[in-house]
Amino acid sequence: MITAEDFQAGQVLLIDKPLTWTSFQAVNKLRWEIRQAFNIKKIKVGHAGTLDPLATGLLIICTGKMTKQINTFQGQDKEYTGTFVLGSTTPSYDLESEIDQRFPTEHISEENIHNATQQFIGEIDQFPPVFSALKKDGKRLYEYARAGEDVEIKSRKVSISAFEITKIEGLNVEFRVVCSKGTYIRSLAHDFGKALNSGAHLSVLRRTKIGEFDVNNAVSPEDFISSLSSE
Numbered sequence: 001m002i003t004a005e006d007f008q009a010g011q012v013l014l015i016d017k018p019l020t021w022t023s024f025q026a027v028n029k030l031r032w033e034i035r036q037a038f039n040i041k042k043i044k045v046g047h048a049g050t051l052d053p054l055a056t057g058l059l060i061i062c063t064g065k066m067t068k069q070i071n072t073f074q075g076q077d078k079e080y081t082g083t084f085v086l087g088s089t090t091p092s093y094d095l096e097s098e099i100d101q102r103f104p105t106e107h108i109s110e111e112n113i114h115n116a117t118q119q120f121i122g123e124i125d126q127f128p129p130v131f132s133a134l135k136k137d138g139k140r141l142y143e144y145a146r147a148g149e150d151v152e153i154k155s156r157k158v159s160i161s162a163f164e165i166t167k168i169e170g171l172n173v174e175f176r177v178v179c180s181k182g183t184y185i186r187s188l189a190h191d192f193g194k195a196l197n198s199g200a201h202l203s204v205l206r207r208t209k210i211g212e213f214d215v216n217n218a219v220s221p222e223d224f225i226s227s228l229s230s231e
Helices: 004-009 023-038 064-074 110-120 141-146 185-195 221-229
Strands: 012-017 045-047 055-063 078-086 122-126 156-169 172-179 200-210
Touching (some): 004 023, 004 064, 012 023, 023 055, 023 221, 045 064, 055 064, 110 185, 172 200, 185 200
Antiparallel strands (some): 078 172, 078 200, 122 156
16 A cells, blocks of 8 residues: 555656646646645656657656656657658647648558668657747747747757557558657658658657556556545
8 A cells, every 4th residue: 555655755657648638737637636645735746758748658757756766767768659641741740730731652662661760760860840848048849839930940869779660551650669868759750751752740659668667557547546545
C-alpha cells in the first residue's frame, strides 16, 4: 500500500496518456487526486517529457523527491510508433491543423518508402515545427504561428538510432522510431515526405518507451485514480 509519505519521498508513475490530454493536464489531475486522497496540502509533481495532445502513450510522472530525476529521464532515448500520411502536408505537420498542400504520390513505391528511412539514421539536422512550445524571444513558437507571424527557426542536431516501416496501406505508412531527446516526430514526417519528392504529415503517434520504461507497464489516469481510492 502506497502512503502519503511514499508520494512525498518520491514515486515514479508510468501513465498511458490519453488522446487530447496535454501532459500539463495529466500532471495537474494526478497532483489534485493525490492531494485529495491523502489530504496533502502541497506535493511536487512533474513529468519527464511532453507529449502533444494528439499523441498517446508513455508519460513518466514523478512525485516528491523523485522530481529531481526528471532531467535524467528526459535525456533518455525514446521509442515511438505511429502513422505518416503521404501526399499532403499541414502547417503543424500533424492533424492539429488542416491540410494546406497536396502532392503527387504515383511515383512512390514500397521500395522507395523503405529506402527513404536510411536518410534519417544517425545524427541529423532537424527543424522543429513552427507549431511547437519552443520559445523564441520569450514567446512560444505556436503563438507566432497562430498569429500568422513568420519566425526564423534554427535547426538542431538530433539522433535517430532506429527507423523502420512496419506497414504500408495505401498512403498510410506505419513506423517505429527510436530517437534522442528533442526529436520531433512531426518534423520527421514532414521531412520524410520531402525525401520521397512528395509531402507527408503525422496522423497517429504513440510513445512506447523512455529508456528502460515501457508503456506496457503503464496505467491509464483513471486506473491510477481508482488505485488511490482503494489504498
